[in-house]
Amino acid sequence: MGVSEGEGGGAAGHIVAVPFPAQGHVKPLLKLCRQIVRRSRGGIKVTFVNIESIHSRIIASSSQAAEKEDDNIVLTSIPDGGRPGEDQNDICSLLESLRSSMPASVADLIHRINTNSNNNNNVTCVIADITIGWILDTGRKFGAEAVIFSPPSAASLIPILQIPTLLEQGKLDSNGTLKAGEVITLSEDILAWKQNDLPWSAPVDLKTQRIFFECSVRAEKAAREAKWLLTNTCYEIEPSACDLCPNVLPIGPLLDSDRIKSSANFHPADEVCLSWLDTKPPGSVIYVSFGSLAVFSLEQLDELAIGLELSGRAFLWVARPDLANGSPVVYPEGFLERIKGVGKIVGWTDQERVLSHPSTACFLSHCGWNSTMEGLIAGVPFLCWPYFADQAHNQNYVCDKWGVGLRIEADKNGVRSRHEIRYKIDEVFSNGGLRLRENAIKLKKMCADSVEAGGSSYNNFDKFLACLNK
Structure with missing residues (x-):
């Protein structure tokens, strides 16, 4: 399904959303975009951009994907950018190929949208996955607001945002490995990180870890420069972590209220x-x-x-x-x-x-x-x-x-x-599991309350939408 630039005129804003091409990144960002369209009552249009191989998998996994999306969400694709025959499941190769190919492809897409919109529906905002946050530089060239979306927890953001300090203090080496005996402790209310707990850790493969760490270094820069840092969490389950992340806006848990939609799946779901x-x-x-x-x-x-x-x-x-x-x-x-x-x-x-x-x-x-x-x-x-x-x-x-x-x-x-x-x-x-079940029910209510009207995530979402509509 290609992009239909210029359709859906009259929208108050136009977002280009770019996920990292992995299931755990595409799915929550598409949920976020559906909520934006739903909560703005169609006042905001979204062009959702996957690389071709991922776009094809999504469409193949749900023959109704295109038809079931809201009229104000358009699924489109840009070239993969990798070498012919390159394994798209090789995350390390994918990270490198995207950096070289994606900026020009996204720039061309935004240019076509703006050219065909007659100024009625120009791209006003780019939301990029934190893993590829460098794509926001492309959006800025077109005057688009820069927003980071981070699929992991707020706690997972903290080591990434602390990378410059941890390097300066000598706690991390150039591969992102903690020095012997080091533990990262930033607050008594936030669980400490040991080596294998770090977001970029790949303990059995130092080369992979180095690539993940370099990606995290770039993510820190992108997060620092973005106006908004949206996260799929709610304040009540990670209050201290949220407080330690500048500009973070917890808006989760992101859920699909329309159960018939399955257009984020890379594989056909067994019914x-x-x-x-x-x-x-x-x-x-x-x-x-x-x-x-x-x-x-x-x-x-x-x-x-x-x-x-x-x-x-x-x-x-x-x-x-x-x-x-x-x-x-x-x-x-x-x-x-x-x-x-x-x-x-x-x-x-x-x-x-x-x-x-x-x-x-x-x-x-x-x-x-x-x-x-x-x-x-x-x-x-x-x-x-x-x-x-x-x-x-x-x-x-x-x-x-x-x-x-x-x-x-x-x-x-x-x-x-x-x-x-x-x-x-x-x-x-067993009876020993009773405590787990009781705690799970408490967490369920906490998360559900956050996304109901008046809840913390609900209000944060409204705050974000108000910014988009300015």
């Missing part, structure tokens, strides 16, 4: 699993999903499969086609036959609908921030299995700060055993 959940008793099903990027060895996936089976409980497992280190999962012999009627395995789901289903009892999660927010607003306990980047620190909040989850611990070889998995599942369903 049958919702009917399957309907057949299960309330609070009986373990939902297992590791997001869009995590991959595991076959040994680890065997342990997970057997651990779920040994629990004797119903489970819904999202096993992407590339979950086994880029390949489909090969299950233990006889596993699929043994779990019939008890377990269901799908390639992708509408996660918000699954988590809010009465049969869902807990969320075995990688603790990506979008998943964390969706789990909190659903009021379910967590079983935590972080993969990389900010997920370890999110786990600390889930388990230690909010008391709504349990860690699934790795052994000395880095493997989560079937016995550990079964033990933690049993603990969630």
Whole structure:
């Protein structure tokens, strides 16, 4: 679906929104844009820009994506910019190729929109994912307001915003590695960061970590220069972190009120699993999903499969086609036959609908921030299995700060055993899990209240819209 410049005339403003091309970045930014259009009652138009390969996946995953969007949201694409045949799942290569190709493509798009609008609907604002915040320089050349959107938590922003100070103090080396024995502590109310908790951490791959760290350095600059820094969180769950971030505006949790929309998915969502959940008793099903990027060895996936089976409980497992280190999962012999009627395995789901289903009892999660927010607003306990980047620190909040989850611990070889998995599942369903469930209900109400009229996130959203309409 190409852009239709000049349509929807009469709008009070025109936003170009540019996400980083990953599922956990595209999805929340599109939710934000839907809310902008809905809350402005159509007074603001949005052109939502993905690279071609991502745009194609979104459209292919939902044949109704284009038709189901609001008339004032246009999905469009720009060239990928990478070398032919380059793996779009290679985040490091993608970061580098985007820096060289995206500015000119976005500039050309804005120029075409402005040229065809006859000054009635020129681009007035560019919202860019913090990972590619440098694209705001392109928007500024056209006089557009510069806004950063940060999908992770407010707490995850703090180390990024502190990079210049941490380098000056000698706590970080040039690769973003904490010096031996160092821990970042900025407030007694905010959980400290150890090396593997940092947003750019990739402990088994120093080259990848260096690229992530360099990206974080650029993100700090973009965040400092932007007028607004929008985050998918609410003040009540991270008050101290929000207070430490200049210009931050918590507007989450970002949710889709229209359940039929699925145009942010990179994979077709399995609808049958919702009917399957309907057949299960309330609070009986373990939902297992590791997001869009995590991959595991076959040994680890065997342990997970057997651990779920040994629990004797119903489970819904999202096993992407590339979950086994880029390949489909090969299950233990006889596993699929043994779990019939008890377990269901799908390639992708509408996660918000699954988590809010009465049969869902807990969320075995990688603790990506979008998943964390969706789990909190659903009021379910967590079983935590972080993969990389900010997920370890999110786990600390889930388990230690909010008391709504349990860690699934790795052994000395880095493997989560079937016995550990079964033990933690049993603990969630036992009387010991009552505290987790009670805390989860409290967090659910806290998050829900924030986005209701008069809530903190609701008011912050109004504040942002008022600025856009000036």
